[in-house]
Amino acid sequence: MERKPPDHITSRVHETVAVVLQVRGSTLQVLLWRRARPPAKGRWALPGGRLDAGETLERSIRRHLAAKVDVRELSHLEQLETHSDPTDGRVTTAYLGLIRSGIDPVVPADTRWHPVANLPATAFDHGAIARAGRERLRAKLSYTNVGFALAPETFTISELRDLYAAALGHEVSATNLQRVLLRRGVLVTTGELRTPGRAGGRPAAVYRFGSDRLEITDQFAALRPPETA
Amino acid sequence: MERKPPDHITSRVHETVAVVLQVRGSTLQVLLWRRARPPAKGRWALPGGRLDAGETLERSIRRHLAAKVDVRELSHLEQLETHSDPTDGRVTTAYLGLIRSGIDPVVPADTRWHPVANLPATAFDHGAIARAGRERLRAKLSYTNVGFALAPETFTISELRDLYAAALGHEVSATNLQRVLLRRGVLVTTGELRTPGRAGGRPAAVYRFGSDRLEITDQFAALRPPETA
DNA sequence: TCAAAAGTGTTCGCGGTACACCCATGA
């Protein structure tokens, strides 16, 4: 098949990268850093790096992320796909990381937030990986409580609607969002009210997510066991 | 943290394994082989092995599987999770493979089918990986056309019901299964009829899946864009 | 009193389930 490099054992490099997403302004953005050296010099890449010996994948990505953001600000982290590139012998395990809206983490000079919908020229296949991360988030917003990882501790329904709209990329009705999330028991009322802005309007109720760990809230309806079981 | 082995670069071993599932009889079974040598001698393991240099992950798992079954009989293959074990420096990328019901592939002497619901003592965390594979299959049976990868080329609705029941682990109504899959356009009538057995009964219509590539047939209903877009 | 923003009530429709009923065949 392919010719083997002289040392067939050391040729493999395993690395971890993360698609770190946050809603900033009204757009879903991803954290990228600009490569100063070859390969792919000048292009934008996902944060990450080599897997060390005696290190788990998750520890590895957390360690590499620490160089770019304060990892304590990560509200959620889950694994995406693992890709292999046979030409350069690189294996990459991608993660999806989420940061709550509202915080503005300190990042190094080479690092920037970019709208996922409008990525610059990326190194390797990092553009595709970032888009895959967004798709994963989109899907999970529908049937899990991941919203907790995008939203601040407390919020009003319309603030939450704006977050969902940014993450999903389409308009979201505050009315239905509220009803769905309350019916599923995902949202909890805090009892507080937000006093309206200068423009007036009825004071908004303040909510929070009931849990800050991923839970499946809407099991697939299809082909489930009969109720008379 | 952990002490590093002298040569910190070569310590990583990347391997691929596969959860190969098939409905046999009326049970969902997984292909395992018995390890004849340490580590985990005598325990049952998923087929797989080392990732070679210059090889993609998918090529690797296909190559290793070829030693256990005729890979041409694999009707579907997709990636599951990648696990790392820091104690022995092993990274494992798991795949899910499916074989249509009805064929009985030739397998080596050390290899056996085992019901996923009742696994023997497995090597490493292969038991958990096998169960994760079954969960993935279960979920996808609900919202995709993966059924094609479990069923023979053509079949009657009640044969298909038995397959789904075995894979899902609960009773399935032939009536509703037929309606759901026809409504989604997943099943196609061949026009043929199956002549009834000795017990009589109306002849059953013969169906096949319209596609033998994975397709999402039932997008999540929740939080989709407004129709007036 | 008016505009703005939040929240509720009500209707609709889709898709999946449940179940009664009809159809075609072998013995």
Place this chain on the structure above:
DNA sequence: TCATGGGTGTACCGCGAACACTTTTGA
């Protein structure tokens, strides 16, 4: 003609979408 298995007709129901309408505030 009866048992057996296959298939259809119909009613129901949960859930999300749409939208009109009410509530509460600031100016």
